[in-house]
Amino acid sequence: MANKSKWVMPKQHGAWAMLIIPFWLGAYAGGLSWIHAPLFVAWVALYLATYPLLMAVKTKRNDPYVPAARYGAIAAPALAVSLWQQPALFYFGLAMMPFFLVNTYYSKKKNERAFWNDAAAIAAFCIGGLAAFYAGRGELTVEAFELAAFSFLFFIGSTFYVKTMIREKKNERYKWLSWGYHALLIVGLIAIGESFAVLAYAPSVIRAVYLYGKSLPIMKLGMLEIANAAYFFIAMIVLYS
Template sequence: MANKSKWVMPKQHGAWAMLIIPFWLGAYAGGLSWVHVPLFIAWTALYLATYPLLMAVKTKRKEPYAPAARYGAIAAAGLAVSLWQQPALLYFGIAMVPFFLVNTYYSKKKNERAFWNDVAAIAAFCIGGLAAFYVGRGALAIEAFELALFSFLFFLGSTFYVKTMIREKKNARYKWLSWGYHALLIVGLIAIGEPFAVLAYAPSVIRAVYLYGKPLPIMKLGILEIANAAYFFIAMIVLYS
């Protein structure tokens, strides 16, 4: 049992896209720096540490604290280097605390699949993108907030869609929430003068409507979401090049 508990991997595979995409979009737009390497190591380790930590809160067992501490040690090393170069990164960490507290609350209630729990997690990941931008530029600019917002909107749409395909597939309310959200997203982007950004979300809108109600295996659903996330990432890179 000791070996099995040494390293614990999160089961929410979709969260990996949330971990990677906002961060590296921010890093690219802000300007790539060697500091992004230790920061991303710390960012990844912190994410890996939160899973067993929240599991401990949920189960009220002490075993998950051991892998959380191991990941935490890796995160501390990466953060030490990052903060030494950019002390202001501490403020981004503080900004994430309220969202982590929301995640802790839902874990304690054993309701991790709650919609607002997902929203809080997405927001925290997008703050990571702001931090990555800051590392490269030394300051935040309008592009940083645009990319964070674009990422937030993308993953919020993904949250609606996945719920309509798995846990809420028989809930007509979620279907209309998903379809309405994606429709308003496109209309809103055009209204604010971002027609090129529409292309980044086009596959998301199509799959939200076309695939709804189809009996897709979870594995295939996950693969399609990874492909869609990769497309969004590339589209945003092109848009900000």
């Protein structure tokens, strides 16, 4: 097991979009800088380290600590450079800790698919977006929090949708939660005057309703979500250009 556990990759492929999109939206809106390169390396490596750590909590075995340490060794110098340039980034890490503790709790309970576990992870990813914004701008503005909120809302909707298509596809409650969430999202955006942002979520709403109940292969479902996430990312870039 030790040799096989040198480089463990997370199985939740959808989490990669959550890891990448809020970060680079924040980096773009805050002003792209060289510091985003080492910060992103640290961000990815720390994410990769958390998976085996949570796996160790779940299985109560020690071998997952091997890949966690390896990813940590990659993150350390990149994080050191980032903190040297922007020491306040430390506080963003502190802000993520409560959400990581939530993930630890659900891993210990062997219930990682719980909605609140997903919501906690999404919140942590969006804090990463705030950190990327701060790294470029040197401050947090209303714009930074707007982008983080938009990302959070998008990925919560994606979580509802994926659950209705896979693990909760026969659960009427989740169907109405998903449909109701997406409907309220559009109404809410219009109500606060964010009409253009509605376009960023339009494909999400359409697929949540139209594709519900259809039997899609996991691979096809994943590819459609990647395309939808890419569309959202581009729409947000246009919105904040």
